[in-house]
Amino acid sequence: MTNVDLARVEFAFVTINHFFFVPITIGLGFLTALLQTVWYRTKRDEYLRLTRFFGTLLVINVAIGVVTGIVQEFQFGMNWGAYSRLVGNIFGAPLAMEGLAAFFLESTFLGLWLFGWDKLPRRTHLATIWLVFAGSVLSGAFIMAANSWMQHPVGYVMVNGKPQLNDIWALFTNPVFVWGYSKVVFVALTTGSVIMLAVSAWQLRHGGDREVFTRSARLALIVLVPAILFTLLVGDELGVIEGKYQPMKIAAAEAQWTTCQPCSFSLFQIGGGNNDQTPTQIIEIPHLLSLLATNHWNGKVVGLNPLQSQYASQYGPGNYVPNVFIQYWSMRAMAYLGALVLLISVWGLWLLRRKKLATSRVFLWVAVWAAVLPFVMNTAGWLLTESGRQPWIVQGIMLTKNGISPTLSTTWLWISLITFVLLYGVLATVDLLLMLRYSREQLPPPRTEADADAPVAAVLY
Amino acid sequence: MIPFWYIVIAILWTGFFVLEGFDFGVGMLHAVIGTDEAGRRAAINTIGPLWDGNEVWLIVAAAAMFAAFPGWYATMFSAYNLVLVLLLASLIVRGVAFEYRGKRDAARWRRTWDVLLTVGSLLAPLLFGVALAGLLHGLPINSAQNFTGSFWDLFQPYALFTGVTLVLICLLHGATFLCLKTTDAMRERSWQVARRVAPVTGAAVIAFIIWTHVTAGTTFFLNVIELLAVLAVIAAVMLVYAHREGFAFAATAVTIASCILALFVDLYPNVMVSSTSKAYNLTVHNTASPGYSLKVMTVVVIILLPVVLAYQTWTYYVFRRRVSKQEFQPSTPSSAPSPEAAPGAEPTPRPAAPSSRPGS
Numbered sequence: 100m101t102n103v104d105l106a107r108v109e110f111a112f113v114t115i116n117h118f119f120f121v122p123i124t125i126g127l128g129f130l131t132a133l134l135q136t137v138w139y140r141t142k143r144d145e146y147l148r149l150t151r152f153f154g155t156l157l158v159i160n161v162a163i164g165v166v167t168g169i170v171q172e173f174q175f176g177m178n179w180g181a182y183s184r185l186v187g188n189i190f191g192a193p194l195a196m197e198g199l200a201a202f203f204l205e206s207t208f209l210g211l212w213l214f215g216w217d218k219l220p221r222r223t224h225l226a227t228i229w230l231v232f233a234g235s236v237l238s239g240a241f242i243m244a245a246n247s248w249m250q251h252p253v254g255y256v257m258v259n260g261k262p263q264l265n266d267i268w269a270l271f272t273n274p275v276f277v278w279g280y281s282k283v284v285f286v287a288l289t290t291g292s293v294i295m296l297a298v299s300a301w302q303l304r305h306g307g308d309r310e311v312f313t314r315s316a317r318l319a320l321i322v323l324v325p326a327i328l329f330t331l332l333v334g335d336e337l338g339v340i341e342g343k344y345q346p347m348k349i350a351a352a353e354a355q356w357t358t359c360q361p362c363s364f365s366l367f368q369i370g371g372g373n374n375d376q377t378p379t380q381i382i383e384i385p386h387l388l389s390l391l392a393t394n395h396w397n398g399k400v401v402g403l404n405p406l407q408s409q410y411a412s413q414y415g416p417g418n419y420v421p422n423v424f425i426q427y428w429s430m431r432a433m434a435y436l437g438a439l440v441l442l443i444s445v446w447g448l449w450l451l452r453r454k455k456l457a458t459s460r461v462f463l464w465v466a467v468w469a470a471v472l473p474f475v476m477n478t479a480g481w482l483l484t485e486s487g488r489q490p491w492i493v494q495g496i497m498l499t500k501n502g503i504s505p506t507l508s509t510t511w512l513w514i515s516l517i518t519f520v521l522l523y524g525v526l527a528t529v530d531l532l533l534m535l536r537y538s539r540e541q542l543p544p545p546r547t548e549a550d551a552d553a554p555v556a557a558v559l560y
Numbered sequence: 561m562i563p564f565w566y567i568v569i570a571i572l573w574t575g576f577f578v579l580e581g582f583d584f585g586v587g588m589l590h591a592v593i594g595t596d597e598a599g600r601r602a603a604i605n606t607i608g609p610l611w612d613g614n615e616v617w618l619i620v621a622a623a624a625m626f627a628a629f630p631g632w633y634a635t636m637f638s639a640y641n642l643v644l645v646l647l648l649a650s651l652i653v654r655g656v657a658f659e660y661r662g663k664r665d666a667a668r669w670r671r672t673w674d675v676l677l678t679v680g681s682l683l684a685p686l687l688f689g690v691a692l693a694g695l696l697h698g699l700p701i702n703s704a705q706n707f708t709g710s711f712w713d714l715f716q717p718y719a720l721f722t723g724v725t726l727v728l729i730c731l732l733h734g735a736t737f738l739c740l741k742t743t744d745a746m747r748e749r750s751w752q753v754a755r756r757v758a759p760v761t762g763a764a765v766i767a768f769i770i771w772t773h774v775t776a777g778t779t780f781f782l783n784v785i786e787l788l789a790v791l792a793v794i795a796a797v798m799l800v801y802a803h804r805e806g807f808a809f810a811a812t813a814v815t816i817a818s819c820i821l822a823l824f825v826d827l828y829p830n831v832m833v834s835s836t837s838k839a840y841n842l843t844v845h846n847t848a849s850p851g852y853s854l855k856v857m858t859v860v861v862i863i864l865l866p867v868v869l870a871y872q873t874w875t876y877y878v879f880r881r882r883v884s885k886q887e888f889q890p891s892t893p894s895s896a897p898s899p900e901a902a903p904g905a906e907p908t909p910r911p912a913a914p915s916s917r918p919g920s
Contacts, residue, residue: 162659165612166652172619176626176637177644180706183637187630188849192857195627198620199864206616207868207875210609218878258850267856504638506706515645522649526656533663559888560601560608560662 103500105512106178109519111485113170115478116523120164120530122477125239125284126291127157128232130322132225134315139225145311147555148542153295153315154212154228154558155540159533161209163526168202170519178512180504182492189255189264190245197241205234217554239283240271247276249493250484251344262496275344278337279484285333286480288326289440290473295319296447297470298538300463303456308542313457316466320451323444331437334480335391341487342392342400345494347410347419348487349392350403351426354378360399362388367431372424376404414495421489425482432479436472443469561854565628566831566844568861570824572624573692574817576617577726581816583611585734587654587681588727591674593738593749598888600674604658606741606883611658613872615651627857631705631847632831639699639707639832640691643714647687654680685730689723690715692820696775696827698835705842718771722823725768728761729816732796736809743884751803758800765793765815769822776826785825789818 100108131153138146172194175183183191208230215224247270248254254269255262270276299316303309342349350356354368356376364387371378389398403420410419443465450456457463488494492502546553586607594600625633637644653676661673697718700709735754739747769786782790796811827833831847834840848854 158659159663162656165615166655169615169619169651170648172622172626173637173644173648176622176633177641178638180634180638183626183634184630184705187626187633188853191623191627191630191633191849192853195620195623195857196860196864198616198623199860199868202616202619203613203868203872207613207872210612211875211878214605214609215878263850264853264856504634504641504706505704506708507638507641511641511711514642518645518649522652526652529656529660533660537663560604560658 102507102509102512103503105509105516106503106507107499109178109512109516110174111482112516113167113174113519113523114485115481116527117164117167117171118477118481119474119527120160120167121235121239122283122287122290122473123160123294124157124164125232125235125287126289127153127160127294128228128235128291129288130291130295130318131157132228132232133318133322135225135228139221142551144545144551145308145314148545149311149315151543151555151558152540153298155537156294156298156534158209158213158558159530159537163530165206167523167526172198177515178504178507179492179502180507182497182502185497185502186262186493189252189262189270190248192264192267193241193245193248193270197238197245201234201238201241203234205231205238208234213558216557218557236284236287239287240280243280243283244270244273244276247273247279249491250279250341250488251275252493252496262493274340275337278333278340282330282333282337282480285326285330286473286477288322289330290477292319292323292326293440293469293473296323296444297467300466301538304460304463304467305539309457311542316447316456317451320444320447323440324448327437327441327444331434331441334433334437336394338391339394341484345487346401347403347406347421348426348483350400350406351421351423351487352430352483353388353392353400354423354427355388355400355402356404357402358399358405359402360389361386361397362392362400364388364391368427371427373420373422417490417498419490421487425486429479429482429486433476433483436476436479440469440472440476561851561858562844562848563828564858565624565848565854566824566828569621569624569628570821572617572621573824574820576614576621577688577816577820578813579614579617580611581685581730581733581813582737583607583614583734584681584685584727584730585732586738587677587734588731589734589738589750589753591678592753593742593746594885595749597670598885599746600670601662601888602742602746602883602885603738604661604677605888606738608658609875609879612655613875615655624857624861628849628854629831629844629847630849632842635701635705635707635832635842635847636691636695639701639709640694640714642711643687643691647684647691650680650683650687652680653677654684681730682727685726686723689726690719692823693719693722695830695832696772696823698833700836701832701834701840701842702836703840705840705847708836718775721764721771722768725761725764725819726816728757728764729812729819732757732761732800733809733812733816736796736800736805736812739805740809741882743882746885747882751800754800754808758797761815762793762797765819766790768819772822772826778826783822783825785818785822789815789822792818 131150134146134150134153138150208227211219212224212227212231215227219227251273252262253273254264254266256265296316296319299312299319302312303316338349353364354371355362363383363385365380366382368378368380386396388400389395392398392400407419411417446462447456447466450459450462490498492499586603590600590603594603657673657677657680661670694714694716697716699707700713702708732754735750735757738750739754742750769789773782773786792811792814796808796815799808799811829843830841831844832842
């Protein structure tokens, strides 16, 4: 492997890992805040118990999300020095804002929330969990503004061949950002509510408090149905926008080598990849690709070959086609699993209406295993987005191979890659085991009448 | 605008060390001050609500370098790549240790996290010291602002000594913090540790300041900040021996702040010295972002930093109380000797698993 490959693998590895924890933090943070709000409003004990129960799961994940986030902040400089040097004045700005506006908020108020149960007035304490959520959701906004700039650079001028920021607002009105960020928020809510649903389902299957966990399952479903629906709708619109600014990404996602109009969408294909331009398409749905990529029944999708010649004449000789195999299959994994989550959630809602949610053992079994889906879906989505940008690190401005720190040795890259793989491997395992363990815990015991107005004990280390 | 941003970054690093410095110290000392499980938990909980917010200062410092001085960020982080990998591993392990050590009630599990917390808290300031000292000492950097040296070039004697000094300051800072935040026997033990560490730290800081001054090689006399560091550490030693707890902590805070600031003051206007040729030095000017980016960031920092300071100060006020070991003693002597049974522990261990729960 070349240095660039190693650096890319490392970036992909730490970033995919980090994004296992981010959507849980945002999604479960929102749901926990919701539970605590209901407790605050109704003073009903079961909502306090649920808040504490799911709050513990939240904290187990936040711990890893926070520390792996430091790696994210450092690695641009560590491995991608030339990139950082060139675009730091633009890309660095939202990152610094993220730290100041979001990370401080999230981390400081998480401490206040955990340790402040018995020290803060109830209302103030409720505000702290909402501020934790606000911090996490805000940090997503800044990092997505930075990422969207790499997909579709805006708000800059070229001075002596180098991009210089000249309009900070453009980063936050970038259509790729607006739609991409919306999608991340809905994805996070989806992930969080699938986790809550899965945990509740496990509890219902294994003799957990039926009444209480039906409530949490209901709350999870109420959030999940719109969240996954909007994830799919926003994702569709994002596809159209990316098709406009990054036509290669979308053409590769359908392995569309020649221009078509109207274009059909294949459910599966046999063969394919960058060296096989005529794979066998299985079950083609007419017009669907046109719809997905352009929002028009008869929309035109320019093929990879014409795009390649266009790019070659625009940017000089080179291969501008992303990895078609990754694009084609990650797009399908994401879309199919998204549809599956939608089906499961609608099924759950239907059972809920018929008051059979707690007793349908088949659904509960499916709901437990559904916990895996959002993570595969999210990872596929990021592969689609990031691999589809290749060979660019910043679309049209810098190639990935030119972004690496130029004097980094292969040995160093191997050492850092192996270190992170081992470290993250161990941590992810520990996190998973703790998640499973605490998901299977009993609820905290109900409080007696006499305790009802006493302060709730803090969560201590 | 460029000098302003250099000052902002110096302040962010200083803020990080003043705050996270005692977190590192407590991390290193928690098993020394806390002789049993309840004591160790009490020690950790003195910083429990605070350490995470403190660590964000680091993230913001790095991000501010990225935005304001991309050339500095790129060269420094690439050069220290492997050191930073180790540093990140320390920070990760130690951050997770806080959260996870209490999540299982098993002595070996907790011992493992205790060791990781101690080692992580020791390695982190050591490696930060190495990395920051190298900026002033100089690294092989070529005309294209790229690091050309090997791994061992990063570990100059001065860099190592700075790392050790920083560890010692963090130890003393952590000890004086624990004096302020614990009670009874633990408070007494914190004083003992502080008294034992203080003279060593004092000597190290004075040597560090002189070495730094000579390395910078500007004037004969110490500048104001360097003098402040020397005076602060002397004051810290004296206050520790005088048993003045609030003042001793203030003095160690000023010590760590002035040591970091001294590095930044002596470095300016360079940001990374090139040992290859003076002409290749990275300076604030040849690494800075263009004016517009700096202007945007200035507005952001002027609005947000005071807000952050306000709510972090409030956090310290909310958690001003001392943490007593009694809070972590098992609540009833008859029950299982589980510290998790203490008030406010994580979900109480379930009494007896109902048999209807297979596979749990």
